[in-house]
Structures are given as structure tokens and as C-alpha cells.
Amino acid sequence: HPAALPGSSQACPEDVGILALEVYFPAQYVEQAELERYDGVEAGKYTRGLGQQQMGFCAAHEDINSLCLTVVQRLVERGRLSWDAIGRLEVGTETVIDKSKAVKTVLMELFRDSGNSDVEGIDTTNACYGGTASLFNAAAWVESSAWDGRYAVVVCGDIAVYATGNARPTGGAGAIAMLVGPNAPLVLERGLRGTHMEHAYDFYKPDLASEYPVVDGPLSIQCYLRALDRCYAVYRRKAESQRQQAGIQQPFTLDDFKFLIFHTPFCKLVQKSVGRLLLNDFLAAPNPDTSGGLYKGLQPFRGVKLEDTYTSKEVEKAFQAASQEIFNQKTKPSLLLSSRNGNMYTPSMYGCLASLLAQCSAQDLAGSRIGAFSYGSGLAASMFSLRVSQDASPGSPLDKLLSSLADLPARLDARKRVAPQDFAEIMKRREETHHLANHTPHGSHTDLFPGTWYLERVDDKYRRQYARNSGGAKMPFSQLLTAAPSPGESLGGQFLMDKSGEATREGSALLGALPGPWGPWPDRTSVRHQRLQRPLHPEQTVLGAMGQSLEGQRLRGRD
Template sequence: KKSLPPHSPLLAGTPSAMVDRSDPVAFTTPESPKGVGIHGMEVYFPRFAVKQSELEKFMGASEGKFTIGLGQQNMAFVNDLEDINSVCMTAVANLLEKYNVAPTDIGRLEVGTETLIDKSKSVKTTLVQLLNEHGNFDIEGVDNINACYGGTAALLNTMAWVESSAWDGRYAVVVCGDIAVYEEGPARPTGGCAAVAMLIGRDAPIVLQTVRSSHFEDAYDFYKPNLSSEYPTVFGQESNVCYLRALDGCYRRFAEKWEAVSRKRLTMDEWNHVVLHSPYNKLVKKSGARMVYNDFIRDHGLPMFKKQEKELQKFLHLMPEETYDDRELEKAFTELARPMYKDKVEPSVLLPQELGNSYTASMYTGLLSLIHNWHKPKAGAQVDTEAASIGKKVLMFSYGSGLAATMYSLKIMGPTGHIAAAANLEERLEERKFLSPQEFTSVLADRETKYGKFDWTPSGDTSNLFPGTYYLKQVDSHGRRSYARVPVSPFRRTINYGPGALHSRPSVAGARNFSTSVGARALQAAAPVAARAARFAVRAL
């Protein structure tokens, strides 16, 4: 019989193998002692989308290959009017405006993306125009880059800032977003586009718990070595194995740390929900099954395995690398995990299935989908939207190729109905404009011709953009980009967020023009902002 090596990601966290309980533990409580977490969320997705069922026919694939085989429904995409700067700018502006948070009340703005349009100038330095025009120049944070993981790096960095002695009392904003496109071929249906902006602070309704684990390796599963193209080099099967191996490692280490604090066995039963990074839904289903398999390896005596105990015994002594392409094992645990997937994972898949893979934003579109699902009216049920989610625990798994992965958990400590109301997902999804696969292909071909080029003006029609969308006006002869905004709808939902929120609403009347320069008006306003920050700092002590 084969035994697991000591370094195996699947090694069971038995009581004797757990962290020594005589050692001091860095985390004495499962929640952040200052309630650091997410106050609000906003997602931006483009108006254009293509149906995966139509893309199947256009690409000559068998019926169901993309809709069942990949588990995807639709895919979002942008034309030449939008780039990563404009996409993230729209998400951040909408977040501040919907939650009535003044730009002067933001002390940190951090970005996660892998969509590069400049090898030096960060996306963050374009986004700060939204704050500079109100006199706010004192904003920490910059871009984080590692495939799909950058958004999580930005979030954890920002959470640490809010919890630290350096925090000056102001809110922070994390924005993660990407435009995922692939060259013609089998990977093209796994593209997508979205950006998620999050409002971070103390005493939040969605609190980051202190236990987390990570798994990092040197891998070439997905990377972008050709700097003249936005298309990646992808080894699909290898990337799937890397994802699952990172999941194994994170879950094992997370369980060991969590058990050292809680003094009880951790299984999937601990979580109300699980949100997984979603390149495509089929991999999410496999990952849910993989976590059940991890529970089996760690403790095959659990009640859920009793009925199939004899059939499952043969999987106990496989080496980890033997299990990743074992179809029999995958089938057995996918079937076993079916109820868990439906109850814990499926409520988070709406946006990932509708928008496609948004890379750094992918997991966070899943979290927002989950919040939407909590507050969505159910047939024949009375839902208290202010209390429906309180007390729930959510396990999060973030993965980025190359590779980087982290597992952490969130606990819902307060109402989240305001987040669902502000996001207004169903209505916004209904307002998308579906283009044909031929038009989608033409848009991507046009992007290819303009990628990395200077001195051009977009040819797209701004009337096809959602209200409030920022768009690219021009790329000049030196590669400098300027932006403008479609007027905001006067009927858009806003909320008066919480007793601790600062309700100074920025102007949203008409279109606003932005470039890389900052006007004298903003410079004159800088002194009052410094005074405001000082007042915040005193309050934070």
C-alpha cells in the first residue's frame, strides 16, 4: 500500500499531526478583532455579450460543449471604447456614488488586474483622477499582478492597512477587474469581462476571519510572454491540475490552522457557502467535489461516507498526482458532492456563468452573486432582507496561474441587503445587448489591430454603453489615454449607507472628461482634504 508523503497537500490533519497546541497561536479569535471587512460592493460588466449556445454552432463545436461541457451560459466582452482603465474607473465611480461616499473619504485605493496596457504606469494612477478632482491626493495603494490572484492580494493588503496602526480612519477601496480574451481556438469561449469594486473599513457587515492559508509554486500553466499581444499561452489540462493541487494544499493547511484554534474537526459542514475562483463552471463543480474528497482523505470515517465506504476505500491510498486525472475518482466524488454543491456552491455562480471568466474579479463576482441570492425573493417565502444572511460563514478560494492561491473565510456580522439592492443584478443583466458570434469575432479582430498602437480614436458608438460608463476617448501619439463618461441615469439606485457612512454625494450630472492632467481647482482643494484626513486620524486612535 502506498502512503502519503509528509509534504503531500492531501496529508490528513489528524490530532497528532496538527499544529502543536502548546505553541502560541497568532490568531486567538476567528474574526478580525476590529471587524475589518467589506461594507459595500459594486460590479461593472459591459453591455455587450455573446450566447455560448450560439458560439458553439459558430465554432463548429458539438451541441452542449460550452453550455454543458464548460457550464457557461453567456460571455461579456468590450469593443475598442473600453479598456481596463475605463472598466475599473466605472466600477469605482459607481461604488462611491451608489453608496454616497465622498471621494475625500477614501484613504487607500488598491487594484488587482492582469490586463496590462502599460508596463510602468499602473491602473491605480489613472483611477485616482476620480479622487484628485475632489482634492484628494493622499491615497495609498497600487496595482497587484499575478494572473487571477491580484484581486485577492489587493484585498488582503487593504484589510491589513485598515487593521493597522497606519490607518487614518478613512475607507479603502479595492477594485479587481480584467478583460479576458483568447485567440481563435478552443480557449476562446472561456473569456469574459467584469470589474468588482469593494468598500473596505472597520465594523463591517462582512468580516474577514483571521485564519487563512496559501499555496505558491513556480508553474507555467497560463502566462503571457508575448508582450505584443494580449492573448495568453495556455496549457489547459496542466492549469486544471495546478488549480486542484493548490486547492488541496490550501484546504489542508487551512484545516490545520482552523482546528488549532477551534479545537474541533473541520469539514465542509462548517460552511454555509463556498465561493471558488471560476474560470468556467465545470471546474467549480470539480473543485467542490475535490473538497469533499479532501474531507474523505482527512477522515474517511465521517457519516457522509458510510453508505459508500466499501466503494471509496480504493481511493484512500492513491498518491496525490495519481488522483488529478482519475475519472473514476472524479465521478464518485462529484456524485457524492452533488447536494453540497447545490446548497453551498451553486448560489454563487450566477455572474460567473453569465459574464465568463473575469480573472481577478471572478471570485468576487461569485461573492456578489451569493449576496444577491440571499436577498432574492423566493416563491412562497417571506424573506427578511435585512437579516437573511446574518451569521452565515463563507469559505473563499482564490487561484491565479503561475501559481498563487489563498483560502480564507468571511463571516456575515450585519445586514447585506443594501449590497444586493445597490447591485440590482437581475435588472442590469436584462439590459445587456447580445451580439452574434460573427460580430463578437469581428470586435476581437479589431482589438488585435489596435493593441499596442498609438495615435488612434475608438470607432465604437457610445450609445451602446450603459449609463455612467467611462470610455476611452483617444490614444495620442505618445500613448497617453484620455477618457470621458456617458451621463449617469437619473433613475439609478443609491443608498444611504449606515450610520457610520459619510453622505457627501459627488456630482453625477452630465458627462465628465478626464485626462492625465489635474486642474487647478483640485489643487486648491488639497489643503481641506489634508485637514479632513487629520480629523479621521484622531478619530481612529
């Protein structure tokens, strides 16, 4: 393939994993403390009881297609990639707006101008697990005989909305796109994966006319914790088997993970989950010291059976307290997005990964193992691990990955705060109109970040039309992808114009004029024929940057 990686056909690729990661979340949110007062519940029910601070949400003019369009285009533009360099794109989502047509097929419009339609992969759905299944599939493709040397892109996105009531504060929305290939700074560890699947009605969406799920809250938490127990047991057994093959007789414990990330329906459940893993270690230890140290005071629980503890508040409190420092060190840094944007469903755990990377230094991460637990109701769950590259030097792939995510706190701070009563009205309007044909969805361009794709109209045959908010004038999806290259040259199939009709750079920087931090990929992972030209002037926006880096394409702005 003309965009294949150099030497891709000569040997099995090494260090397959995540090369780059992009995050999208809505530009508006509601404060959970204010929502408590509006809902008339006890103060702290959402903030302390659930561990949630804020909740991002989408108005009616954002849907799963627009979220995924935004995050994929952001990944390609900021990564200075050619659309030809992508050979697989797979979407994990449970936000179904069409029972036949996949989100992936809509995303292929982004590839149209490149002429690249040779892109494998399709949508994968099972509650919040689809993103992880897509990641496993992408890595398997890169490691397989079918790989042609190009990158894979994994997209996970969802809009988590609930009917009025106790579950509504556990909503959220967002999308994450990951670039997968060899020589990655975050490597999927081979042979270290534990999976558990079973049939359960803990959370499901049988009403195809509604966005709202049917939820059995207590059962869902029990299913989550049982899946965690079983995935950890399988993962630990495989890790110890690898050690034994290497002549090492040493049990695997939480100490072997420097960091732990989890699927996060709400942050308090994650804190309980760390305690749950400590309980597993405690029961597996041949002779734990209960007179001091980590297991001090836990002797009364020595004889318990895991299956008898899922509803035990005594066990939960004891091990949550004992694991507090483990949680603070290994997991708490990963909860930035979850606590401030809410549950994104399929992107949830990967939002935790992004949060961790955004708040840790390359030196602190280098060489570490990140344990990851992914869960989707119904149910499907896996525990796996990522090994971080040892190279933390300036300009290394790891350094560039962290730099690209360093703006997450600032982007969260830049969102628009919405009063609870206005939030409730927006949710009501979304509920009433999300399924309509021949409809223009309600929503303002000012409620979107610049560079965000949005749903412009649904016609009388339910065909959806999208446009991109450039911070200036908008252009419909069809024009963005087919317009002639004048008066501005195309940028990955886009034109961003001001009201006078001239190509503009002002006001159209993507998601806050954040500079593209990665620069050229190292030679070992560079895409053949990709031209990365002169360094950017500090005043140039991301949009201007892309004009100088995408296969010689440029965006001409006014001097």
C-alpha cells in the first residue's frame, strides 16, 4: 500500500499499542451540587455519594455521529496524518440511532477527498465494552497477516442520558479516538488479559424509541464487582504463569501495577473497586500479616468467600479504608474527566487513561504498567495492561503523547456552565425530538467548541445532515467535502470561511487554538510519503498548522 509503514511486511510488528489519543466532550455542563438542590435531594448525594462534581451533556444538535466526526478529525489534524495512512477504523458505541447503518460508514465521509475507501472495521456494541473490543480487534489486525502497514483508529463515543430521577446524575457524553500501531508509547502487553462474560439484565435498552436505559442499580454494581473479581483472577493467573516460565516464583499483586484505571459509571464505585482488588489479594495471600502494614485489622475477614461479600457493607468499608493510599496513588489521578464530565459509557475507561496521562510526567510514567478494567453491562468485561515506554526524553513518542493531552484541565475549565433548570429543559427537548424526521434540531453554535461537527438537519427520510462549527460561518457537510479549492484550499476535505466568503484562519482554530504538539512521527513509525514541513510560528493556529502538514495541503488566510 502506498501509505504503508516502512518495513511493515518483513516481520511481525513489535510493541503494538496506542500511539496517540484524542478526547472530545461537550462544551456545556451542569454542577452536581446545584443539581442536588434543584432535584430536592440531600446535599452531598451526588457529590459525596457518587463522587461526581460536574456533568457534561449534549443538546439536540449533537448526536453520536457528530461526536465521532469531531474526535476523528481532531486526531488526524493534530496528529498531522494523511487519511491514506489509516487502514482500519472501528467504532465502539451503544448509542444507536440506526438499527442498520453503522457510525463507521458516516465517518468514511472524512476520507472521501483522499480517495481512501480501503478501510476495514465496523461498529461494535455491548453497553460500555464496545471500545475495548474495538481496541483488541485493532491490535489483533496490526499483529496479523492481514496488516498492510497502515495505522488503525479506534473510536469510542456515547451520549449517556437518563430519565428524570436518581440515575440522571450518572450521565455524561464524549468521544475518544486512539491511533493504534507498532512501536507505541503505550503497549498492550501480550498474553496478559483476563475476560469474563455472562448473561445479565443489569442495564439494557429494550425500548428502541427511547434513549433511556432500564437499570437495576444494585444488580449492576454486583455484576460489575463480580466481573472485576473474575477478570483479575484470570489476569493474575496468566501473569504468574509468565513469571513461572521465566523461572520467577512470585505472586502477582496490586503492587505490580503502578497505576490502575477503571470503567467509571461514577467515581465512588471506582474507589470501592480498588478495595475489592485488595480483598482479592488478601484472600489469595498464603500468610498475610494482619498485625500491621497493609492488612492490619483485617483478620476477621480471612475466611470470607468472595461470592458472599458483594452486599456486605462491613467488608466494603474495611477494604476501602485499607486501600485508601493505594487509590490515592494509583487511581485518583485518572478520575479528572469522570468527575467533571461524567460517565461517557464506551470512552469512560479511556477518559481515565487520558486523565492519567494529562496529569503525570513522562518520567513518572516511563516503564510503568497501567492496569485497566473495562466493563459493559449485559455483560462483558476484561482486565488488561499497558506497558509504558521507557523513553521519556523530550520529543519522544511518550513525551509527545503527554503534551497532546496536557490541555485537558484548561478545556474543562473553558466549558459553559448551565443552570439545572435550563439543563432539565434541554433534556426534555432532546427527549421529545431525538427520534423525529423532517426536523431541525434545537441548539446554538455558541454552545459548541470551534471545530465541532453538529447535526444540522434530519430530512423526511431520516437522513442526517451535518455541518462543522468553525467559530465563524458554518458550511454543510456536503459542501465541506465537495467544494472546489477556491477561494481557500481544502484541508482534509474542509473549508472554513468567514462571512465575506474568504478563507479565514482567525476564529477557526480547532478547540481553542491549541498548537499541534506532536510534530513529525519518529522514522520508525512515520507514514511513507507524509510531508511534515517547516516548524510552526507560535502565532499560527492549529488550522494553519494543518495546512502546512497534511500532504502539502494548505489553508490560505488573509495576511
